[in-house]
Amino acid sequence: MTDPSYRHQILVFTTPLIGNYGVPSNEAPTDGYDVGMMLESKGIQCAGVVVADVADRYSHYQAVESIGDWCKRSGIPGISDVDTRAITTLLRDQGTTLGRLAVGHDALGPPPSPADYWDPSLDNLVAEVSTTEPYTLNPSGDVNIAVLDFGAKANILRSLVRRGARVTVYPWDFDFNSVRDEYDGLFLTNGPGDPKHAKEAISNVRKTLEEWDRPVFGICMGHQIIGLAAGLDAYRMTFGNRGHNQPVLALASSGSILAGRVYVTSQNHQYALTLTDPFPEGWEPFFINCNDSSVEGIKSTAESGKKVWGVQFHPESAGGPLDTIEMFTDFIQTCRDDKVARKGSGSGLGSAFADIGIFAAAGALFGE
Numbered sequence: 001m002t003d004p005s006y007r008h009q010i011l012v013f014t015t016p017l018i019g020n021y022g023v024p025s026n027e028a029p030t031d032g033y034d035v036g037m038m039l040e041s042k043g044i045q046c047a048g049v050v051v052a053d054v055a056d057r058y059s060h061y062q063a064v065e066s067i068g069d070w071c072k073r074s075g076i077p078g079i080s081d082v083d084t085r086a087i088t089t090l091l092r093d094q095g096t097t098l099g100r101l102a103v104g105h106d107a108l109g110p111p112p113s114p115a116d117y118w119d120p121s122l123d124n125l126v127a128e129v130s131t132t133e134p135y136t137l138n139p140s141g142d143v144n145i146a147v148l149d150f151g152a153k154a155n156i157l158r159s160l161v162r163r164g165a166r167v168t169v170y171p172w173d174f175d176f177n178s179v180r181d182e183y184d185g186l187f188l189t190n191g192p193g194d195p196k197h198a199k200e201a202i203s204n205v206r207k208t209l210e211e212w213d214r215p216v217f218g219i220c221m222g223h224q225i226i227g228l229a230a231g232l233d234a235y236r237m238t239f240g241n242r243g244h245n246q247p248v249l250a251l252a253s254s255g256s257i258l259a260g261r262v263y264v265t266s267q268n269h270q271y272a273l274t275l276t277d278p279f280p281e282g283w284e285p286f287f288i289n290c291n292d293s294s295v296e297g298i299k300s301t302a303e304s305g306k307k308v309w310g311v312q313f314h315p316e317s318a319g320g321p322l323d324t325i326e327m328f329t330d331f332i333q334t335c336r337d338d339k340v341a342r343k344g345s346g347s348g349l350g351s352a353f354a355d356i357g358i359f360a361a362a363g364a365l366f367g368e
């Protein structure tokens with residue numbers, strides 16, 4: 001509910017009982033990074049919630065209020081005691097659709113005309129959720145990472161900072177090219193809506209990809225922006241991919257140590273990059289979704305001399321499986337090795353991201 005990529009969406013929960021753990025406080029971050037402790041952003045981002053059975057009585061040692069009180073305090077409507085199985089069946093047949101919440105007379109009266117609905121996908125939602133001012137987290141970090149904020153989930157920022165990075169977050173339309181030489185790497189975040197609306201970001205990132213050879217990593221919207229900047233197209237999916245159990249295959253052709261294995265991932269997206277053959281020069285597909293064969297990742301080819309990766313899924317997955325969390329470790333380590341190599345004190349460091357072995361330290365997967 002607090003993932004900014006869900007901005008303006010009504011969420012229908014398929015789990016029948018919602019709210020029994022209550023809602024935790026996001027205040028007083030004890031991790032010191034000032035992105036909040038628990039939630040994925042400062043508050044509820046979705047437009048409404050639909051649940052079968054809402055728990056008014058909650059029980060969890062970290063809970064401070066019920067989901068009902070939280071929604072009320074946030075001005076977000078919720079509806080319960082509806083048959084979410086029937087709604088899910090409908091959505092699974094016709095795909096994601098425009099909708100409204102109505103009770104009493106409103107629900108019984110004549111349905112609104114299509115013109116009464118606002119389609120959020122027609123607007124640039126990124127501009128609504130991005131930071132308006134740059135800010136820096138962990139100023140003493142040893143590797144300098146710039147983040148373009150399309151609606152960042154807090155756990156992306158936590159995942160960068162926890163690995164020792166100094167992180168400066170810029171508004172979505174900031175031209176990173178004006179400061180790029182100060183940075184060891186660029187990160188592009190997730191974000192809501194149709195990626196094609198973020199035109200300024202696409203053209204800025206295109207320039208970066210053409211002229212800069214330091215590491216770039218993008219997640220979800222960030223991956224779509226990299227793809228559009230690289231010359232791929234994007235389309236609106238009928239169903240989108242959501243939930244915490246989306247299987248993705250690392251393609252054998254990617255030449256990566258990950259190749260040929262399937263990872264379970266957390267996802268929330270409605271748009272996807274179009275799979276073309278051939279891919280634009282200098283690029284190759286990295287991951288493919290095992291359920292619907294959609295593009296789940298792209299990377300720069302070894303021959304291109306670049307170190308750029310985009311993944312449609314969420315390696316930072318809060319909550320969700322941690323199969324791919326080490327992509328953050330490898331991104332930061334690649335930036336660090338690259339920095340050392342640039343300073344001339346490295347010897348053969350800066351090996352390609354995908355070859356370091358995302359899963360080399362299997363134990364670390366469980367240490368996160």
Ligand SMILES: NC(=O)CC[C@H](N)C(=O)O
Pocket residue numbers: 005189190191192193194195219220221222268269270271272
């Ligand atoms: N989580 C995301 O970044 C979503 C990306 C984009 N808004 C989509 O729906 O495809």
